Amino acid sequence: MRTPAFFEAVAPIEVTDPLAALLGAAEGGLIQYHYLDAVKLAGHSCPTVAGAWLMTRTALARLYPDGSPQRGGLRVELRQAVDEGVTGVIASVACLITGAANDGGFKGLGGRYGRQGLLRFGVAMAGEIRFTRLDNGVSVELAHFPQSVPRPSGLAELMRDALAPQADAATREAFAEAWQGWVRTILIDHADDPALIAVEHHLAPAG
Numbered sequence: 001m002r003t004p005a006f007f008e009a010v011a012p013i014e015v016t017d018p019l020a021a022l023l024g025a026a027e028g029g030l031i032q033y034h035y036l037d038a039v040k041l042a043g044h045s046c047p048t049v050a051g052a053w054l055m056t057r058t059a060l061a062r063l064y065p066d067g068s069p070q071r072g073g074l075r076v077e078l079r080q081a082v083d084e085g086v087t088g089v090i091a092s093v094a095c096l097i098t099g100a101a102n103d104g105g106f107k108g109l110g111g112r113y114g115r116q117g118l119l120r121f122g123v124a125m126a127g128e129i130r131f132t133r134l135d136n137g138v139s140v141e142l143a144h145f146p147q148s149v150p151r152p153s154g155l156a157e158l159m160r161d162a163l164a165p166q167a168d169a170a171t172r173e174a175f176a177e178a179w180q181g182w183v184r185t186i187l188i189d190h191a192d193d194p195a196l197i198a199v200e201h202h203l204a205p206a207g
Helices: 005-009 018-022 035-042 047-063 087-098 155-163 169-189
Strands: 013-016 030-033 074-078 129-133 139-144 197-203
Touching: 005 035, 005 169, 013 047, 013 087, 035 047, 035 087, 047 087, 047 129, 047 139, 047 169, 047 197, 074 087, 087 129, 155 169
Parallel strands: none
Antiparallel strands: 013 030, 074 129, 129 139, 139 197
């Protein structure tokens, strides 16, 4: 599988999954996710997938400043309905990393490790997505603004030409290169840009 070189330059996200440790799927429960994992899940690489990746990364850094994020120990809520806009794509990336799942998720073992019901849509909030730790109730809400990273010049025209039935390989390649150039700029040059990924609300631990 050949992918754009910059995929490897995107910082991975490492979590600890107690269920994976229990079942022997990962030593110590340590799981490292790479941007390519999100791309494989979504089937494509775009500003939405990149934004979901960065929002999740930012949330986990806020919620676990001194330790490894606990996969399966987070609730994920989104402001919009599952079928509204790109909400479903954002949720899928966030849930890949956090383990949160809807009613079809894993029910648990011995009353522990359940992920079912940890994903919710249509929740009123200031941000776009909220991550909440189940152990202490600390939460963080975030929003992303892909328009803060300008599109490459002529991208709309390149997309139009690439989508045309008569488009040749060179035309499609030119569009793909420009498109992934935009994604690269988001993930590499603006990964920590508050204009792109905004923390709308952060409920800190009491005391």
